[in-house]
Each structure stands twice: as C-alpha cells, then as structure tokens.
Amino acid sequence: MVEMSDDFLPEMPSASEYTLLQNITPKHSIRWIHKEIINTISPAWFPSIAIDPRVESPVDYYNRYVPKQLFQVMDEMANLYATYSNKVSLKPTTAKEKEILSGLHLATEIFGYPCLKMYRETNISIPLFTENMARDRFFELRNNLHLVDNTAISGNSKDALIEVRLIFDTVRKRCLDLPLEKTFVLTNRLFLSPENMLPNSI
Template sequence: MVAISASTFYARRPGLSTKKADEVLQSICDRETSDISDSENEHDVDDVNAAYDSDTEEYAGSSSDSDDDGSSGVGISQRRPLWKAANSSPANNVPVLETGCVFSEARLEFSPADYYKQYVDDNMLEKMAEKTNQRILRERGIISKITGQEVKQFLGCSMLMGVIGYPRIRFFRKKGLAVSSVADTMPRDRFFLLRSNLCCQLDDDISDDDKKSERLWKVAPFVEMVRKGCLGLERPNCFCVDEQVIPFSGRCPMKLQYIPTNQILWA
C-alpha cells in the first residue's frame, strides 16, 4: 500500500498555476473558434489535464519535501497531534481483562456494602476514632471513647443525609420529618460531636513543610486509602472516563470553579 503524508491527504486540491492558465487562455484566443474541430477540443482538454496533473505532482512533491525537511509548509505547532498507541503497563500492575466489558463473576453478587468496603478500610476507621479521641481530649478535656463502629455509622448517616437533602441537619430528627435510619442510629449530640472533631491525623503530627507542600494534609491518609482501592480495580478493555462536578460554595484549600453557564455555579 502506498503511503501518503497527512498534509497532502487533508490539503485542498490545487488548481492550475497562473502561468499554465495564461498559456491555455492565450492558445484559445489565438485560434479561430469556427475552425476548431472535435479532435482539437480533445487535444486542448488533454493539455489542460496534463497541466493540472503536473501541477498536482509538483504540489505533492513540495508537500512531501516540507514534511521530510520541516523547513517549509505548515509549522509543527500548527499540525494536529499524532496519537500513537503506547506499550506502557498500568501503574498498579493489575492484568488487563481479556473479556472486554464483562465483569468478573466475583463482583456479580456484590452489595452496596461490598463496594464500600473495597475503598474504605476498617483499620482506617479505627485510626480515625483514635485521633478524634485525642483531639477532643486535648481541646475540650473530655474522654469521648469514640469507636471505629461509630465512625462508620457517622459516615453512613452523612451519605444518607446527602441523598435525602434536607436543608437543615436537625430536620432528620424533627417530629414529622425524622428519618429513622439516621435518628435511631446515632444520638444528635454524638453526631454533632463527631461532625466537629472527626480527623485523620492531628495538627501537631505534621510539619510545617508538609502542610505547605500538601494541601489535603488533614485528610491525606483517607485519600490514599481510597486511591489504593481504585488501583486495585480490574481494568477492562473498554471503559469510559467521565467527570462530574461537586456542588460546593464553602471554604476549601483546593481551587473552586465558577461556571456561569452551568446550572451549578460553584463546584
């Protein structure tokens, strides 16, 4: 198969050069139109086609030369990027599935709790409970005795409350609006105690240099735990990567985006 350069393939087909066009027009004007026969017309058409083919060959040659030399024609910065397949292996060394979009049989019976456990480790919840107890004791002088199970219940209540979307947290325990899955799981004061003091690591355990280099240093262990869960996922042959904005208008060390054309302005 004959190879052709991208610039030649996508370029507009050139017409006759000015010199060739003048020669053809001059030859027509010099002749008497009444004496021109059909054979002469065919001869003129052949001359025009030959002139056009020669110009096309010259243009193709100049395009190939410019592609090889890089000194003329379209600049490198103006060309479209050439995408090539890379033979790099995944960062987590997990083998790529050969079954396409079919999931493994072990995940067919997964419940929502099983998917949650794939990203959130119980050991991390116990560590968060320990650090939270130390913070409450240091700042308030209270022995709270928070356990890892309570941290798990707090996270579950927070996710459920985010789905229901009451405008006030107290509405989840208010008469007539109460949600039993939240009100019966954790008392109100205990919930607000965890909400105000839950942490992954204490401020004194992190140096000032680490705080400047890592903006998410307060939740860095939790983020790393979720990252390991993502790296442990099987990689199918066909998948799609999409993004979704998270509505948020409070204070955050990360950069917030203002999108005036979107329904969600701050995210």
C-alpha cells in the same frame, strides 16, 4: 372555471394495490390473540457470558474503598485530638461510631434535607438517623473528626490535603487496583472544533 393540474388530482391505486387493499382486515375487525411466543432464533447466535456468581452487598463494595482499618485510625486520631485539646466532656469514641457517622453522612446526600438538624425534627425525622445516633452525639463526633495527628504536621508542609490525605490515598489505591478497560470507542462527539464550541456546550 379553474382548471386543476394533474399534480393536485388524487392518485388512483393500481390494480395490484387495489387487490392488496381489498385483502386488508378492517381496523374495527382486528382482534388480538394472546399466545406463547416461540423463539425461532438459534441459541448459537448468543455467545456465552461469564457471570461472576459472587454478588456482594453494597456495604461489602463500600468497604473495598473505605476499609474498616480507616475507621480505627479515625477513632484513634479523634480521641488523641480530644486529649491534647483538653475536651473533657467528649466521651471517648469507637470505630463503630465512626462507621455509623460515615453512613449517616452518605445518607444525607440521598435524602437531601437542606439542614442536618431537620433529619431529627419531630414531624419530618428519618428513623435511619434517630435510631442509630443521638443528635448531640452526631454533631459532637462530626466537629471532632480527625484523620491525622495535628501536632505531627510540619509547619513547612505544602500538602493542601494533608488532613484528609489518608482517606484520599486509601480510595485512590483501590481505584488503581481496578482492571483497566481494553476496548474503547471514540465518536465524533468527543472532538469539537473551536467554532462549534458554544459557551454552554460544555
């Protein structure tokens, strides 16, 4: 005969616990009642939050970083490039076309088709592309896109970004105008010791 230790015997509830268990409603008898929730927390607990009533559209926010003047320069440089390259077949462009071209390129990052021509394929075309710019015109503007006058670039220039410097500086200027955060929070996750830095941890 095997004797069981007291450690393996079920613990009997005390008198107070037994009384408590008797007062618990059985699960099958529980019924949920829908009623209005009354907030008992004082409004004084919540500090007032200053909300800027000016809610701009996505285009307005975009134009803060890429102003319309930039598209006018792109238009002038593209037409100038077509002139000294003797591209007679290239129809003169407009700043509006450059805006549409920019928007369509941004949209390609959203839809994620692997090939630009797929956006205009018969069965999988996207109206955003087919209704705003013809396929041939899209590639024509894309292939002749310029931000600077190439003939004015010095052969001794060491600026690797000179051909896109205009848009780089424009966006950078807007970023520098943004208000800086005054409160920062640092956690121990920001500080890794060399022995804890695994090859795939970064």
